[in-house]
Structure formats: C-alpha cells, structure tokens
Amino acid sequence: MSKVGHSERWKPKRSLSRWSERAIKFIFGAFALISIATTLGIILSLVFETIEFFQEVPIGRFLTDTEWTPLFANPKYGIFVLISATFLTSVIALLVAIPVGLMTAIYLSEHASQQTRRYLKPALEVLAGVPTVVYGYFALLFVTPILQIVIPGLEVFNALSAGLIMGIAILPTVASLSEDAIYAVPQSLRQGAYALGATKQETIQNVVLPAALSGIVASVILAIARAVGETMIVTIAAGQNPRLTLDPRLSVQTMTAFIVQVSLGDAPTASLEYKTIFAVGMTLFLITLILNMVSFWFVNRFREKYD
Amino acid sequence: MQIDAVIDEETVLQVENVSVYYGAFPALRGVYLEIPKNKITALIGPSGCGKSTLLRCLNRLNDFILGARVEGRVRFGGMNLYDKSVDPVEVRRRIGMVFQVPNPFPKSIYENIAYGARINGYQGNVDELVEIALKDAALWDEVKDKLKNSGLSLSGGQQQRLCIARALAIEPEVLLMDEPCSALDPISTGRIEELMHELKQKYTIVIVTHNIQQAARISSYTAFFSTDESRTGQMVEFGPTTRIFGQANDPRTRDYVEGRFG
Ligand SMILES: Nc1ncnc2c1ncn2[C@@H]1O[C@H](COP(=O)(O)OP(=O)(O)OP(=O)(O)O)[C@@H](O)[C@H]1O
Numbered sequence: 263m264s265k266v267g268h269s270e271r272w273k274p275k276r277s278l279s280r281w282s283e284r285a286i287k288f289i290f291g292a293f294a295l296i297s298i299a300t301t302l303g304i305i306l307s308l309v310f311e312t313i314e315f316f317q318e319v320p321i322g323r324f325l326t327d328t329e330w331t332p333l334f335a336n337p338k339y340g341i342f343v344l345i346s347a348t349f350l351t352s353v354i355a356l357l358v359a360i361p362v363g364l365m366t367a368i369y370l371s372e373h374a375s376q377q378t379r380r381y382l383k384p385a386l387e388v389l390a391g392v393p394t395v396v397y398g399y400f401a402l403l404f405v406t407p408i409l410q411i412v413i414p415g416l417e418v419f420n421a422l423s424a425g426l427i428m429g430i431a432i433l434p435t436v437a438s439l440s441e442d443a444i445y446a447v448p449q450s451l452r453q454g455a456y457a458l459g460a461t462k463q464e465t466i467q468n469v470v471l472p473a474a475l476s477g478i479v480a481s482v483i484l485a486i487a488r489a490v491g492e493t494m495i496v497t498i499a500a501g502q503n504p505r506l507t508l509d510p511r512l513s514v515q516t517m518t519a520f521i522v523q524v525s526l527g528d529a530p531t532a533s534l535e536y537k538t539i540f541a542v543g544m545t546l547f548l549i550t551l552i553l554n555m556v557s558f559w560f561v562n563r564f565r566e567k568y569d
Numbered sequence: 570m571q572i573d574a575v576i577d578e579e580t581v582l583q584v585e586n587v588s589v590y591y592g593a594f595p596a597l598r599g600v601y602l603e604i605p606k607n608k609i610t611a612l613i614g615p616s617g618c619g620k621s622t623l624l625r626c627l628n629r630l631n632d633f634i635l636g637a638r639v640e641g642r643v644r645f646g647g648m649n650l651y652d653k654s655v656d657p658v659e660v661r662r663r664i665g666m667v668f669q670v671p672n673p674f675p676k677s678i679y680e681n682i683a684y685g686a687r688i689n690g691y692q693g694n695v696d697e698l699v700e701i702a703l704k705d706a707a708l709w710d711e712v713k714d715k716l717k718n719s720g721l722s723l724s725g726g727q728q729q730r731l732c733i734a735r736a737l738a739i740e741p742e743v744l745l746m747d748e749p750c751s752a753l754d755p756i757s758t759g760r761i762e763e764l765m766h767e768l769k770q771k772y773t774i775v776i777v778t779h780n781i782q783q784a785a786r787i788s789s790y791t792a793f794f795s796t797d798e799s800r801t802g803q804m805v806e807f808g809p810t811t812r813i814f815g816q817a818n819d820p821r822t823r824d825y826v827e828g829r830f831g
Pocket residue numbers: 591596614615616617618619620621622623634800802
C-alpha cells in the first residue's frame with residue numbers, strides 16, 4: 263500500500279472545521295454568558311433595592327421585631343415572622359418528601375420488577391408535572407376539611423395541609439433524582455457485597471446508598487430549595503397571616519406569600535412597601551445560598567466516589 | 570465428553586447435571602464436574618461458552634440475574650446448594666468470589682476488608698484480621714501505612730489483590746476467581762499467580778482464565794468448555810491439567826490448548 267494510495271482513500275471533510283469549531287465555541291459561550299449575566303442582574307437589583315430598604319429600616323429591627331406589619335400605619339418589619347412560616351411549611355414538606363421519596367427511590371431501583379419500574383417511574387414524573395396551583399387548591403379544598411375532622415383548632419388556612427401537600431409536590435423530585443443516583447451505582451459493587459455474604463438489605467444500606475450519597479444529597483438539597491421557594495401552594499393554602507409561630511394548625515404567611523401579596527397590590531415603585539419585597543427576596547436568596555454551600559461542603563466531605 | 574474420575578482426591582463441590590437458562594436460551598447444558606479440595610481447578614474455553622455462568626452457579630450469584638434459571642444439583646458438604654432450605658447468603662459466605670474487573674467498595678482499604686467480617690458477625694480482633702488478610706493477599710507491605718485511604722486510590726493490580734484480601738477475610742472454604750488477571754500487567758499477574766500457589770494450602774480455588782499458559786502453570790485440574798452449533802455451552806473434557814495439555818482425548822480440546830481455534 264503506497265503513501266499516495268493511502269492519502270487518496272482517506273480524506274476527512276474538515277476544511278471548515280477550524281472555523282466552525284471557533285464559531286460554535288463562541289455561540290455556546292455567548293449563551294452561557296447570558297445566563298450568568300441574568301443571574302448577576304437579578305442579584306444586583308436585589309442588592310440595590312435591599313440597600314435602599316435598609317436605609318429606611320434599621321437592620322436591627324429587621325432581625326429582632328416580632329411582628330411583620332409593613333402595610334400598617336405603624337409598620338413593623340420582623341423578618342423572622344415570615345422566616346418562621348417558611349421554615350414551618352418547609353419542614354413539614356420535607357418530613358413527607360424526603361423519607362417517602364427516598365423509600366420510593368430505593369424500592370424502584372432495588373426491589374421493583376422491571377415491569378413495575380417501567381410504569382411507576384413515568385407516573386412519578388407526571389406527579390412532578392402537576393401545576394402547583396392545582397396542589398394549592400387541593401390542599402385548601404380537600405385536605406384541610408378532612409384534617410379539620412381529626413385536628414381540633416385547625417384553621418381554614420393552615421401551615422399543616424400546605425406543608426403536607428407541598429411535600430407531595432416535591433416528592434417526585436427527591437424520588438426521581440435519588441433513583442437515578444442509586445440506579446447508577448455499578449452492578450459490580452452490589453455483586454461484590456453479595457459475594458461476601460451480605461444480605462440484600464445490608465448491600466443496599468452499606469454499599470449502594472453510601473455510593474449514591476452525593477446524588478441523594480443533591481436531590482434533598484433541591485427539595486429544600488424548592489420547599490423554601492415554593493409559592494403557589496403556601497399562598498393559597500397557608501394564608502396571608504404573618505405571625506411568629508411554629509404551630510402548624512394556624513394560618514401563617516411565608517416569605518414567598520408576602521412577595522405575592524405585595525406584588526398583586528399596587529405598591530408604587532419607589533415606596534417602602536415596594537422595597538420590602540426585595541429585602542424579603544434577598545433573605546430568601548441568602549438562605550438558599552447558604553443551604554447550597556452547606557450541601558456542597560457536605561457532598562465533598564462524605565462522598566464515596568466509585569469511578 | 571471425557572471426565573476422569575477425580576482420582577483419589579477429596580472433592581468439596583460436586584456439580585451434577587447442571588444446566589443454566591437465560592430466559593429461553595440454554596447457556597450451559599448438562600455439566601458434571603467435581604472440584605478437588607486444596608487444588609486449583611481451571612475452567613477454560615472460548616468466549617461465551619458459559620464459564621462465568623458456571624462459576625456463578627457455585628455461589629448462587631445467578632440468583633441476581635433476571636431470567637436466569639439453574640437446573641441440576643451442586644453439592645457442597647453434603648447439601649445441594651439449590652435446595653429450598655439452603656440460605657444463599659450463607660453459601661456465599663463459605664464460597665468467596667473474586668471478579669474479573671476489580672470492584673473494591675468506595676470505602677477505605679481497611680473498611681473494604683473489615684466490612685465482610687462485620688456483617689458476618691466476626692468475633693475476633695478485626696485489626697488483626699485485616700492485617701492477616703492483606704498479608705495473605707501480598708498487599709500488606711504496600712498499603713500498611715495508608716489503610717485509611719480509599720480502596721480506589723490503589724492501582725488496578727493492587728485493587729485486585731485488595732478484592733482477594735476482602736474475599737479471604739471471611740475465611741471461605743472455596744475461592745472462585747473469574748479471570749482475576751485479565752485487567753492486569755504481567756508483573757501483577759505473576760504476583761497473583763504466586764499468591765494462588767500459597768493460597769491453595771488453605772483454600773480450594775476455581776479459576777476461569779483465557780490465558781492458556783496461566784491455566785497450565787497454576788492449575789492441577791482443568792475443565793475445557795465449548796459451544797455447540799446453537800451456542801449452548803457444554804463441558805467437553807475434564808481431567809488433570811497435565812493430561813488435558815499433554816494428551817487430550819477430544820480434538821476440540823487439543824485444538825484449543827494448542828492455540829488452534831476452530
Ligand atoms: N445476564 C445474562 N443474560 C442473558 N444471557 C447471558 C447473561 N450472561 C451470559 N449470557 C449468555 O450466556 C452465555 C455464556 O455466557 P458467560 O458469560 O458464562 O460466558 P463466558 O464463558 O464467561 O465468556 P467470556 O469468556 O467471554 O467471559 C453467552 O452466550 C452469553 O451471551
């Protein structure tokens with residue numbers, strides 16, 4: 263086989279490739295830039311309005327007041343009132359979503375037959391696609407009346423049914439993402455454990471779940487972020503009643519519900535009310551950021567890499 | 570099929586008329602085989618003839634393969650492994666396995682070995698057990714200063730020896746090895762072969778290998794497997810390694826061990 267013959271038979275059509283590769287790199291870079299710029303823009307607008315807010319309301323009062331009445335004649339700005347409501351509904355939601363979601367994930371990937379898995383997983387993803395406004399009215403019009411039969415003193419708007427239904431709403435996120443992580447653990451690791459005389463339960467607990475931990479934690483973090491940021495369900499079912507309480511039977515107002523309330527009213531752009539929603543938004547943003555950082559640290563610290 | 574009666578040997582495993590189906594496909598048909606105690610038995614044959622399948626029958630690892638069905642009997646210490654009353658978990662504790670691709674757990678070196686001991690309720694000193702297992706697997710000197718490091722930080726050959734140590738730590742009676750050297754360089758392979766020579770004092774070893782010279786070097790007995798026209802595997806011949814490699818009865822065996830495939 264001569265050299266000439268060889269070069270005749272192999273002619274890659276790549277004459278344009280150097281340019282097209284550059285162009286592609288540029289286009290993709292531009293789109294990445296758009297998303298980064300948007301994020302930055304949001305943060306900047308939050309920061310500026312928040313600074314203006316704190317020029318009028320001392321940060322000490324923001325953190326220590328025990329009432330949240332920004333729309334009253336004599337306004338009080340105790341952010342912990344709203345935080346307590348967000349915390350309460352989120353904790354209830356996570357108490358539902360994390361255990362049920364994890365057990366669903368383990369069942370789907372380790373116990374369910376191929377057949378069951380084929381039907382159950384898409385069904386779960388449909389559940390994730392139900393609009394949250396539907397969940398909100400479901401909580402208000404269906405769950406609350408039933409719970410009122412068994413729980414005395416349950417208000418029409420309450421943190422409990424909002425939290426429970428929010429848990430159902432974010433359960434598919436936990437289940438689906440954790441399931442992906444658990445399913446991705448190589449079969450060879452399971453076989454290694456079985457070959458040492460481990461039972462199925464031991465294999466799942468000691469080998470599979472630790473290996474899938476970073477994916478599971480990621481799903482939990484996403485669930486927390488969704489619970490904290492969830493708006494529709496809590497606005498509809500938990501009410502608009504800001505009070506500093508951890509009693510799930512009462513009507514409360516979460517940070518997101520407050521933002522909705524002010525946004526729906528017609529607060530003038532430069533008014534203090536208007537700036538209030540940015541201060542609340544900033545608080546939400548910081549809470550989510552801290553959660554993300556904690557989880558990042560956690561995953562790096564405890565992950566068991568298997569590749 | 571030529572099967573030498575396993576002359577004057579005490580055997581620990583007796584495979585009696587074992588057939589394995591994956592769904593409707595018969596992967597292995599009618600295998601009779603006796604595994605002599607404290608010897609190395611090699612399973613050789615072309616790819617896809619059912620060597621790994623048979624190996625998995627010996628510790629019931631086929632239980633986890635969807636659609637796999639095993640017929641026949643595998644006797645082990647007087648009981649049939651496939652009897653309803655037999656607990657497969659207990660079987661796997663007594664019959665250990667090393668896989669073709671090293672599969673250490675994503676845990677520390679120490680934990681990789683201690684794990685089996687812990688789940689099986691080992692009553693002795695775990696530190697000592699870890700040390701003995703690592704020494705038995707000829708890995709101790711290389712890792713004794715970094716037992717806390719991840720098992721995955723080791724080289725491929727070291728990982729495979731870690732997996733051997735892990736299998737040895739639960740003191741199995743039989744050690745099944747599925748091509749344990751296929752991912753290793755010649756030096757690591759040599760190490761593991763030496764190791765097997767040591768190990769057969771204490772253990773019975775069944776090894777699957779594609780390396781015919783390796784089978785000739787290390788094993789006392791050899792079983793040759795092949796496939797028929799419908800790709801179903803069967804055992805063609807079994808006997809002392811010297812006879813299989815010197816004067817095999819079946820022409821297929823002769824062709825295979827002399828490197829003429831057909
Ligand atoms: N999990 C499985 N599902 C379906 N068929 C399988 C499965 N595992 C193996 N088989 C089939 O069974 C036959 C024997 O496979 P096996 O892995 O035992 O061969 P082998 O002798 O170990 O081959 P190799 O030397 O390539 O490892 C092959 O035809 C294979 O396609």
